[in-house]
Amino acid sequence: MKQTYFTPGPAELYPTLYQHLQTAMDEQIGSISHRSQKFRDIYKFTDQQLRTLLTIPDTHGIFFTGSASEVWERVLFNCVEHESFHLVNGSFSRKFYDYANSLHKFAHLHEKPFGEGFDYADVEVPEYAELICLTHNETSSGVQMRTADIHKLKRKYSKKLVVVDMVSSAPYPDLDFSLIDSAFFSVQKAFGMPAGLGVWIANQACLEKAERLQKYENLTVGAHNTLPTLWSHYKTFETPATPNVLFIYLLGKIAEDFNKIGIDTIRKQTEEKARMLYKFLDASEAYSPFVKQDRHRSQTVVVATTQKPSADVISGVKQAGMVVGTGYGKFKESQIRIANFPAVSIEQVDTLINQLQK
Amino acid sequence: MKQTYFTPGPAELYPTLYQHLQTAMDEQIGSISHRSQKFRDIYKFTDQQLRTLLTIPDTHGIFFTGSASEVWERVLFNCVEHESFHLVNGSFSRKFYDYANSLHKFAHLHEKPFGEGFDYADVEVPEYAELICLTHNETSSGVQMRTADIHKLKRKYSKKLVVVDMVSSAPYPDLDFSLIDSAFFSVQKAFGMPAGLGVWIANQACLEKAERLQKYENLTVGAHNTLPTLWSHYKTFETPATPNVLFIYLLGKIAEDFNKIGIDTIRKQTEEKARMLYKFLDASEAYSPFVKQDRHRSQTVVVATTQKPSADVISGVKQAGMVVGTGYGKFKESQIRIANFPAVSIEQVDTLINQLQK
Numbered sequence: 001m002k003q004t005y006f007t008p009g010p011a012e013l014y015p016t017l018y019q020h021l022q023t024a025m026d027e028q029i030g031s032i033s034h035r036s037q038k039f040r041d042i043y044k045f046t047d048q049q050l051r052t053l054l055t056i057p058d059t060h061g062i063f064f065t066g067s068a069s070e071v072w073e074r075v076l077f078n079c080v081e082h083e084s085f086h087l088v089n090g091s092f093s094r095k096f097y098d099y100a101n102s103l104h105k106f107a108h109l110h111e112k113p114f115g116e117g118f119d120y121a122d123v124e125v126p127e128y129a130e131l132i133c134l135t136h137n138e139t140s141s142g143v144q145m146r147t148a149d150i151h152k153l154k155r156k157y158s159k160k161l162v163v164v165d166m167v168s169s170a171p172y173p174d175l176d177f178s179l180i181d182s183a184f185f186s187v188q189k190a191f192g193m194p195a196g197l198g199v200w201i202a203n204q205a206c207l208e209k210a211e212r213l214q215k216y217e218n219l220t221v222g223a224h225n226t227l228p229t230l231w232s233h234y235k236t237f238e239t240p241a242t243p244n245v246l247f248i249y250l251l252g253k254i255a256e257d258f259n260k261i262g263i264d265t266i267r268k269q270t271e272e273k274a275r276m277l278y279k280f281l282d283a284s285e286a287y288s289p290f291v292k293q294d295r296h297r298s299q300t301v302v303v304a305t306t307q308k309p310s311a312d313v314i315s316g317v318k319q320a321g322m323v324v325g326t327g328y329g330k331f332k333e334s335q336i337r338i339a340n341f342p343a344v345s346i347e348q349v350d351t352l353i354n355q356l357q358k
Numbered sequence: 359m360k361q362t363y364f365t366p367g368p369a370e371l372y373p374t375l376y377q378h379l380q381t382a383m384d385e386q387i388g389s390i391s392h393r394s395q396k397f398r399d400i401y402k403f404t405d406q407q408l409r410t411l412l413t414i415p416d417t418h419g420i421f422f423t424g425s426a427s428e429v430w431e432r433v434l435f436n437c438v439e440h441e442s443f444h445l446v447n448g449s450f451s452r453k454f455y456d457y458a459n460s461l462h463k464f465a466h467l468h469e470k471p472f473g474e475g476f477d478y479a480d481v482e483v484p485e486y487a488e489l490i491c492l493t494h495n496e497t498s499s500g501v502q503m504r505t506a507d508i509h510k511l512k513r514k515y516s517k518k519l520v521v522v523d524m525v526s527s528a529p530y531p532d533l534d535f536s537l538i539d540s541a542f543f544s545v546q547k548a549f550g551m552p553a554g555l556g557v558w559i560a561n562q563a564c565l566e567k568a569e570r571l572q573k574y575e576n577l578t579v580g581a582h583n584t585l586p587t588l589w590s591h592y593k594t595f596e597t598p599a600t601p602n603v604l605f606i607y608l609l610g611k612i613a614e615d616f617n618k619i620g621i622d623t624i625r626k627q628t629e630e631k632a633r634m635l636y637k638f639l640d641a642s643e644a645y646s647p648f649v650k651q652d653r654h655r656s657q658t659v660v661v662a663t664t665q666k667p668s669a670d671v672i673s674g675v676k677q678a679g680m681v682v683g684t685g686y687g688k689f690k691e692s693q694i695r696i697a698n699f700p701a702v703s704i705e706q707v708d709t710l711i712n713q714l715q716k
Binding site: 069226243 | 360361363365367368369370371375376379383386387388389390391392423424425427428430431434456457458460461462544546551552553554555556578579580581582583584598599600601602603604605681683
């Protein structure tokens with residue numbers, strides 16, 4: 001029996017994915033050269049659809065990597081000479097910080113407990129930090145940072161670069177790319193695709209920084225998927241190395257489907273489904289929402305503390321044909337995580353709630 | 359009309375790929391968690407199939423990256439403190455060398471002209487080179503290095519690490535992994551899959567080197583897909599970050615299909631098809647094999663100089679339902695490249711030869 005995946009990534013595939021995959025196979029997309037006009041047309045199409053969906057201006061390029069985790073490394077290599085600054089409140093924002101340490105950058109840490117969120121007023125960025133690393137949606141704890149707060153931070157520290165990890169929320173957050181220098185996501189979350197492709201959005205300021213580090217500071221910005229090489233190939237819609245052509249094609253098609261629905265509608269549907277889930281959890285005696293502050297509650301990954309061991313809840317739900325995620329790390333046995341991505345409908349969320357109620 | 363792709367990567371998909379992809383969709387492989395037992399079973403299966411196919415001993419781990427180009431960077435980061443040594447005779451072996459320079463390693467270069475190959479007796483490795491970087495099959499020029507020569511080199515320089523780029527030849531070369539420390543390939547060549555997955559084989563000696571660089575030399579070995587993190591997760595058949603689960607599944611299934619045929623048969627079929635192609639080129643007045651020395655002629659990527667502009671040849675072949683590659687770089691207009699991977703049969707090679715003859 002087919003299950004409905006409410007897991008926070010990999011997640012339920014978007015319903016149209018199967019048809020697009022069939023078309024791709026019929027058109028032999030898996031065999032075409034990444035130096036052909038056909039590939040350049042695919043890259044251009046996906047670029048345009050993402051640009052429309054996320055309102056990305058011409059100042060920003062859109063690049064492809066093997067995963068979003070790879071982008072953690074790439075953006076730190078290319079945009080930090082000495083110091084980065086990290087807001088950390090969960091396992092994934094911490095990994096971003098850990099990557100900076102692994103690259104021997106001086107990484108400043110502003111930490112909050114698991115389950116708590118950041119507001120603009122909390123944050124003081126050290127004077128010499130070059131890159132502010134924010135996580136819009138902390139997948140491990142279900143905490144979200146409001147985009148208004150992200151924008152205020154950039155306005156206050158306008159000379160610093162700001163990068164936003166929106167791995168498990170894009171295309172939901174309405175980031176203002178006239179302010180935000182860089183952002184990235186992976187396709188196995190809200191885009192409803194199999195894992196294997198990262199998407200990196202970066203502007204001219206990021207590129208100039210990378211070029212300066214290479215030329216004048218004699219610093220390595222890495223060798224593979226450096227921003228200067230990605231950008232120079234991007235000018236003709238090519239990539240430095242052979243990319244995941246098939247997934248770039250599929251991403252363009254899914255983004256086109258999203259654009260047909262309209263990003264406003266997708267955001268409203270996301271909020272409506274999140275409202276249903278949190279309303280249920282607030283009223284339930286068997287569950288409670290893990291994130292206490294309403295303004296920090298993720299709209300795309302809803303985390304609930306369970307009265308019963310989470311394994312019992314998960315197996316009950318599974319027998320009804322649905323899969324929800326375990327809690328993360330030490331919360332594995334006391335929490336569940338419910339992904340609220342566009343691939344699951346209001347009706348499916350309703351079915352899940354009814355099952356959780358039993 | 360469906361074309362038969364004789365391009366050297368991306369290339370013709372292996373005939374069973376479609377069925378495996380359908381099964382993967384039916385089993386919802388695109389949605390399963392990379393922290394689930396189901397994923398660990400998939401990784402273990404693919405690992406076992408590749409181990410059987412390539413005779414990889416327990417001393418070596420098998421890891422997954424976004425691409426083989428990424429492995430160029432990873433192996434240099436993890437296995438070189440100061441100096442690497444590179445045999446360069448084409449565009450891809452040169453990129454490997456360029457990556458070393460980008461990472462600020464001192465990269466020694468032993469170069470031969472495009473189209474020429476290396477023999478054991480040619481090669482003197484500098485005293486302080488830590489890693490010998492060899493390209494078994496130079497995709498740009500169709501030159502191959504004999505595995506016997508690769509093995510002799512390792513025996514002579516037994517204290518140095520040897521890594522073999524077998525991107526466009528694996529599983530053809532019968533590398534002796536009791537000697538060879540590391541090798542890597544991508545799946546869109548001879549494994550007949552879409553691009554989007556790199557496979558990195560590395561032994562304990564490579565791991566120890568990476569750990570030494572990290573701990574005692576205070577050197578960064580990168581942050582993403584470092585050998586120590588890949589290896590520690592590999593112990594339980596997991597990966598540090600979300601990998602391309604679907605392609606790991608497909609690779610295991612294709613490797614299983616290869617094992618059913620038997621690697622000896624696959625190698626003999628490869629040699630038989632290569633023999634047909636070179637015999638035709640040698641006898642033809644319209645074409646000539648680019649690589650003059652028989653012992654350096656690639657068995658998996660056959661490069662021919664064309665009398666007519668290559669574009670005319672390519673378009674003639676295309677009208678007959680087949681796609682061959684252009685020459686690489688400055689040979690784009692005067693050469694064609696014909697991939698000889700397991701996905702194309704003896705009959706299909708025969709059809710191509712008949713068409714080229716017209």
